[in-house]
Amino acid sequence: MMLRRRRRGVQTIGQTPAYARFTPRVSVLVAVHDRGQDAVEALTSVAASLYDALEVLVLHDTSSDPPASALSRFLDDHPSLPAILLRRPVNRGLAHARNTLVEHARGEYLFILDPTGGIYPSTLQRLVTALDVDPQAIFSYPMVAVFNEDHRPVKLLSSLPWEPQRLKHENWIDATVLIRRARLLELGGYCADPRLAGWEDFDLWCRCADAAGHGVHVPQVLAWHRRTVGLATAHSENGTPANWALMRERFPQLLAPSVAILSLTQIGARS
Numbered sequence: 352m353m354l355r356r357r358r359r360g361v362q363t364i365g366q367t368p369a370y371a372r373f374t375p376r377v378s379v380l381v382a383v384h385d386r387g388q389d390a391v392e393a394l395t396s397v398a399a400s401l402y403d404a405l406e407v408l409v410l411h412d413t414s415s416d417p418p419a420s421a422l423s424r425f426l427d428d429h430p431s432l433p434a435i436l437l438r439r440p441v442n443r444g445l446a447h448a449r450n451t452l453v454e455h456a457r458g459e460y461l462f463i464l465d466p467t468g469g470i471y472p473s474t475l476q477r478l479v480t481a482l483d484v485d486p487q488a489i490f491s492y493p494m495v496a497v498f499n500e501d502h503r504p505v506k507l508l509s510s511l512p513w514e515p516q517r518l519k520h521e522n523w524i525d526a527t528v529l530i531r532r533a534r535l536l537e538l539g540g541y542c543a544d545p546r547l548a549g550w551e552d553f554d555l556w557c558r559c560a561d562a563a564g565h566g567v568h569v570p571q572v573l574a575w576h577r578r579t580v581g582l583a584t585a586h587s588e589n590g591t592p593a594n595w596a597l598m599r600e601r602f603p604q605l606l607a608p609s610v611a612i613l614s615l616t617q618i619g620a621r622s
Contacts, residue, residue, distance in 0.1 A: 374457065489564040
């Protein structure tokens with residue numbers, strides 16, 4: 352079903368027949384910045400989910416791909432999947448894209464899906480169960496496998512439980528999470544400061560910790576990514592001193608160096 356509606360500069364390109372008549376509990380959010388074809392595999396994995404109380408929202412914020420794209424064809428091929436395709440002709444960055452999707456989402460829970468990856472049939476059910484069991488948790492997150500160009504696993508992300516002290520040194524949590532929409536809005540959504548490009552997720556985890564919130568870890572590989580340059584730069588081990596300085600300015604107490612690190616620094620300064 353092809354549409355042409357605009358809302359604050361965002362154009363609704365199409366939606367499936369099931370979208371208007373369905374009330375979801377989970378909104379799957381997909382921000383696509385390049386060719387729409389790259390996200391079809393990810394969307395196909397959602398369509399195969401065993402959890403059916405969901406909707407899919409896709410935002411394509413680039414002018415390089417025509418509206419009659421692979422994304423539109425995906426909607427046409429899946430009329431029973433509640434899904435909507437949005438488009439913005441100017442790429443304003445990942446944080447803006449996700450915040451736009453959050454604004455349009457109707458679900459209680461939001462699942463952030465990377466367009467270069469996918470999920471397994473039981474993923475959403477397991478993450479929903481984790482949040483239902485822990486009503487104080489802001490989000491739940493699974494282990495995420497990273498595959499190279501030969502489809503071989505090369506890395507495992509989000510492999511550790513929630514430990515706020517670890518944020519002083521690294522971001523070990525991937526963007527692939529299920530988060531409560533109300534809590535995300537309370538935290539102000541994703542930070543759109545251009546200086547934090549690639550660190551939007553790390554900033555959000557720090558805000559969760561600053562608000563005495565937490566994430567609940569599901570220690571199973573329930574999602575995957577293809578290895579890309581963007582994925583590498585999104586993790587803190589590739590950060591610059593300027594990145595860390597900005598984060599410590601934003602979270603002075605949470606990210607303050609530990610006593611042990613300060614002691615070593617002082618010893619080095621005296622020697």
